[in-house]
Amino acid sequence: MNSRIILITGANGALGRAMARAFLDESPANHVWLGVNRRREHADELATADAGRCRVIGLDVTKPAAWQQAVLEILAAHQRIDVLVNNAGTHEDALLATMKPETWRDVVSVNLDGTFYGCQAVLPAMISQRNGRIVNLASLSALLAPAGQTNYAAAKAGVVALTQSLAKEVARIGITVNAVCPGYVDTEALASLSDDERKRALERIPMRRFGRPAEIATAVRFLACADAAYITGSALKIDGGIF
Amino acid sequence: MSTPVDLKAQIKQLIVENLMLQFGVEQITDDQPLFGPGSLGLDSVDALQLVVALDKNYGLKIPDPEAARTTLQSVDTIAAAVEAHLRK
Numbered sequence: 001m002n003s004r005i006i007l008i009t010g011a012n013g014a015l016g017r018a019m020a021r022a023f024l025d026e027s028p029a030n031h032v033w034l035g036v037n038r039r040r041e042h043a044d045e046l047a048t049a050d051a052g053r054c055r056v057i058g059l060d061v062t063k064p065a066a067w068q069q070a071v072l073e074i075l076a077a078h079q080r081i082d083v084l085v086n087n088a089g090t091h092e093d094a095l096l097a098t099m100k101p102e103t104w105r106d107v108v109s110v111n112l113d114g115t116f117y118g119c120q121a122v123l124p125a126m127i128s129q130r131n132g133r134i135v136n137l138a139s140l141s142a143l144l145a146p147a148g149q150t151n152y153a154a155a156k157a158g159v160v161a162l163t164q165s166l167a168k169e170v171a172r173i174g175i176t177v178n179a180v181c182p183g184y185v186d187t188e189a190l191a192s193l194s195d196d197e198r199k200r201a202l203e204r205i206p207m208r209r210f211g212r213p214a215e216i217a218t219a220v221r222f223l224a225c226a227d228a229a230y231i232t233g234s235a236l237k238i239d240g241g242i243f
Numbered sequence: 244m245s246t247p248v249d250l251k252a253q254i255k256q257l258i259v260e261n262l263m264l265q266f267g268v269e270q271i272t273d274d275q276p277l278f279g280p281g282s283l284g285l286d287s288v289d290a291l292q293l294v295v296a297l298d299k300n301y302g303l304k305i306p307d308p309e310a311a312r313t314t315l316q317s318v319d320t321i322a323a324a325v326e327a328h329l330r331k
Contacts (some may be wrong), residue, residue, distance in 0.1 A: 124295045124298065127291065127292055127295040128295050128296070128299050169288060169291075170288070172288065173288065173292060
């Protein structure tokens, strides 16, 4: 059975944990590295439950040196890295007219710069292997650009464009690069909405329910699998039918 | 330690294997340009793969596009860079 080495950033959150679970369930030979930054309690629980196949690693995605260190550690342990899921993200909504520059910068830094640094960090290993899968977490906001999310929507639209451009650069080396664009997913971010906001959000979704983290994770795992070798540069909407 | 002739042969092999070229090492001469008009016909993606392969095989780090342009002109220039690196 093939062993695959997977790195997931933002792995303390519900989405990251669901992805980790999906890759762990895919094969008992898989090894999953959970990239975490400020909080790690949920990732630690997951790693404890799957000791030996799942490890937590500190990784501030906005710092290139942190990426280099993390990739070195993974390569020292396994001599390869097969899958990178750039899942770490943040949002801080505000109208542009009143948005503080640091609010803009922070959101772009984690969502877009972090994706850039991550891709750059794993590419030498993947080029050397002539094989690799990169899945970048974008958002439906990248496509719909809702009011109040100029920073987040611009960053995620940047992630889609980065994905498509990089996909062309490395296509013939056996590396695929894809993005997923989740809509409303039942995670920590959604929990911060008021009842009224949740009701209004549900009314916009043709399926009349929020997505489940496992449903996003399934798509990510598929894009990262060997059978998805001919899919690259795609931006897959997973949103219950919003368009 | 490789002689210069051995090293150039190794580098040609590395180029053919890593770039999955459809011709053999005998088609590559030492001073033939690798990129541009009248060259072997390599492109920027090939250059990227060469940079990674040289690091992996010889520990030679090519830190930026300018250094890549200088080092990756031909088998001769690559061999010179590798030799200089190995002598350090």
